[in-house]
Structure formats: structure tokens, C-alpha cells
Amino acid sequence: MQTKGKLLVLVGPTAVGKTNLSLHLAEKFNGEILSGDSMQVYRGMDVGTAKASQKEQQQVRHHLLDLVNPDESFSVEEFQKHAYEAIAAIHARSHLPMLVGGTGLYIQAVTHGYRLPNIEEDVALRAKWNDFAEKEGNEALWRKLQEQDEVTAMRLHPNDRRRVIRALEVIANTGKPFSAQQVQQKPPYDILFLGLTMPRELLYKRINERVDHMIAAGLLQEVRALYAQGYGRELTSMQALGYKEIMQHLAGEISLDEAIERIKRGTRKFAKRQLSWFRRMDEIHWFDCTASDFQQEITSLIAGDFLAHRE
Known part of the structure; x- marks a missing residue:
């Protein structure tokens, strides 16, 4: 009987605190992080996608970042293939693969083994x-x-x-x-699903603060540089939250203040959709990030019920 490899999955809405917790867990359990974000695959899109910083990537090994240029197409199938290859390599190093992100379709393509219909382009x-x-x-x-x-x-x-x-x-x-x-053929992984949440008012406050931080960290300059490299508004990548609105501002269609407000509003709506998606997944163990002992509970769950029981 083939031994199942372990896979830790950490999901939740944007700005809930997945990155900080994933870095902590990766250091504690000898883990490597796979980004489960559909926009972090694009090179040069760092600030607006809240991509792990160079310091964080040096702290813990990351995968599935910077796979293609912003004008290159990238499918769920390609993400799935890259993810399976990375997970196999992490298992070969006897490390714990940790899939962390908020793009539900990408996450489930890996954990549930979706096989998408092969219909030719019309x-x-x-x-x-x-x-x-x-x-x-x-x-x-x-x-x-x-x-x-x-x-x-x-x-x-x-x-x-x-x-x-x-x-x-x-x-x-x-x-x-x-x-x-979408035919499912579940991969041979023993998976533990963790979900992070918090009261909506606090989450929205954190989203607003994150957008302000992105502006301060150079989102405007990042989008301007991408546009100067020839990456236009028609691209899928440039339709991403933050990039679309800043592109509108650079085109003179809206003020910077209006762009920022639209990013905040759009991100709040996006977080609501993320929660709706993940709430449909019964496998997820949910944790409220405002609870004082939530990290301790997660650590105990991983160390006890998950990693202690090996096939």
C-alpha cells in the first residue's frame, strides 16, 4: 500500500493573517510554503498581491511564486501540475508541504484533484x-x-x-x-485543512489598513512600472484587485483617493466571496484569530492528530 504524503492546507480571506501564521508553522514543523494565490504566479506583481517578501522567502522556502510574466496565460491545470511537482519534491526532502492562500479554485484543484473539461478554444x-x-x-x-x-x-x-x-x-x-x-480524482495526500477567520468588522478594518500599507509600500510605482513595460489594462493579470484601479487612475479616469477607495471596497467584497467559498468545504477546521489560544490549538492539532499518525 502506497504511503500517503502529508499536506497542510491553510485558507481564509485576505488580510486575516495567513502569512504570519504560515511562517510560524513552517519553522516549527519543518515546512515549505506553496502559494495558493492565482495572482502571485505573476512576476513583478509583488506589492498588490501581498506576495511574501524576500526576507520571508529566505526565512522559509516558498513555491508557486513568479511562474509567468503578466502577459502570459496561466491556467488552473498548469497551477495544479506545478503544485503536484512541488509537493513531491518537498516530500522527497522529508519536509511538510503547506498550501497557503485564498484562491478557492486553485486550492481545490490541488486538494480535490479536479480534471477540467478538454474543450478546444472557440x-x-x-x-x-x-x-x-x-x-x-x-x-x-x-x-x-x-x-x-x-x-x-x-x-x-x-x-x-x-x-x-x-x-x-x-x-x-x-x-x-x-x-x-469537473471530475474529481483525489490525490494521494493525507490533508489537514485549517481555516482562519475573525469578526467581519475587524477583518474589514484590517483590509483597509492593508490597502493603505500597499499604497505606502509603492503599489502606484509598481503598476506604473508594469505599464511602462507594456503590460496593458486588457490583460487578465491587470484586472486584479489593486492593479485595475491604479491603472484607471494612471489613465486619468479617477483620482488616487477614488482608486484607493475602490480597492478597499472591492477587497472587502472579495473577502466575503472567499469566506462563502471556503464555508462550503466541510473538511476545514476553523479558528478565530482573535482567540488568545488559537495558535496553540492549531499547533496541538498538527502535532497530535495530524503528524503523529503516519501511514
């Missing part, structure tokens, strides 16, 4: 939906998907135009909801 249909989004906006496009497949729509950010169009493309070519075509 150029005409993609052009049609792109034109629709240009005229009516990404939210209107997302609502078209919501009408046909609410499950998939709830998994995707309205600004993730490429994946929204892909889902509509699959539906049009198969006549079935995209969500109904």
Missing part, C-alpha cells in the same frame, strides 16, 4: 464575449455566467474575464454547466 465565441465585456463591463459578463452556472460564477471574480469566458465557452460547446464537468 475563437469566434471568445471574441463575441470579449466585445460584450468591453461594451457592457465585466460585471455584466459575469452575470451572464451566473444565469447559466451559478456555482462556477461564485468561484470566479467578476474581473477574471478570461476564466469567465472560458466557462461560458465550455457551457456553449457542451450544453452542460462548467461546474458539472
Whole structure:
């Protein structure tokens, strides 16, 4: 019988404190961190994605960061492949792989082994939906998907135009909801799911403070540099929270204050969607970060019920 490798998964909404806890746990349990964030795969997008700093990456080995340039396409399937390869390498070093992030689809692609439908690209249909989004906006496009497949729509950010169009493309070519075509073949891992949460008012306050910190840390300069390198607003990467709004500001469409307010508002809505996604996963052990002993409880769970019992 094949021995199952351990995999620790740490999820939760943005700004809840996943990074700090993951660094602590990685040092305590000889772990290596895999980013479970769909935007941290892009090079040069550091401040706005809250990517681990160089100091943090030196402190603990990180994976699945800086895989492609902002103008390169990157799929869930590619992320899954990179993740499985990294996990195998971490197991070979007898270390603990820790998948940490807030992109639910990417997390579950790894933990639940999704096999996505192999439908060829429909150029005409993609052009049609792109034109629709240009005229009516990404939210209107997302609502078209919501009408046909609410499950998939709830998994995707309205600004993730490429994946929204892909889902509509699959539906049009198969006549079935995209969500109904995701075959699961669970990987051979023994997985412990941990989820972080806190009262919503406090989370929203932390989100607002994080956005202010990103501006102070150079988000404006980062986006300006990306634009100067030829990365335009039409790219999926530049539709990410923070980047889209700063691009609008640089184009003279909105003030910096308005851009910041839109980022804060959009991030709060995004955190709400993240929580909705993860709340549907029954495997997750939830911990309130405001509890004084939450780190001790997590440490005990990992050391006792998880790592102590090996196949």
C-alpha cells in the first residue's frame, strides 16, 4: 500500500493573517510554503498581491511564486501540475508541504484533484464575449455566467474575464454547466485543512489598513512600472484587485483617493466571496484569530492528530 504524503492546507480571506501564521508553522514543523494565490504566479506583481517578501522567502522556502510574466496565460491545470511537482519534491526532502492562500479554485484543484473539461478554444465565441465585456463591463459578463452556472460564477471574480469566458465557452460547446464537468480524482495526500477567520468588522478594518500599507509600500510605482513595460489594462493579470484601479487612475479616469477607495471596497467584497467559498468545504477546521489560544490549538492539532499518525 502506497504511503500517503502529508499536506497542510491553510485558507481564509485576505488580510486575516495567513502569512504570519504560515511562517510560524513552517519553522516549527519543518515546512515549505506553496502559494495558493492565482495572482502571485505573476512576476513583478509583488506589492498588490501581498506576495511574501524576500526576507520571508529566505526565512522559509516558498513555491508557486513568479511562474509567468503578466502577459502570459496561466491556467488552473498548469497551477495544479506545478503544485503536484512541488509537493513531491518537498516530500522527497522529508519536509511538510503547506498550501497557503485564498484562491478557492486553485486550492481545490490541488486538494480535490479536479480534471477540467478538454474543450478546444472557440475563437469566434471568445471574441463575441470579449466585445460584450468591453461594451457592457465585466460585471455584466459575469452575470451572464451566473444565469447559466451559478456555482462556477461564485468561484470566479467578476474581473477574471478570461476564466469567465472560458466557462461560458465550455457551457456553449457542451450544453452542460462548467461546474458539472469537473471530475474529481483525489490525490494521494493525507490533508489537514485549517481555516482562519475573525469578526467581519475587524477583518474589514484590517483590509483597509492593508490597502493603505500597499499604497505606502509603492503599489502606484509598481503598476506604473508594469505599464511602462507594456503590460496593458486588457490583460487578465491587470484586472486584479489593486492593479485595475491604479491603472484607471494612471489613465486619468479617477483620482488616487477614488482608486484607493475602490480597492478597499472591492477587497472587502472579495473577502466575503472567499469566506462563502471556503464555508462550503466541510473538511476545514476553523479558528478565530482573535482567540488568545488559537495558535496553540492549531499547533496541538498538527502535532497530535495530524503528524503523529503516519501511514
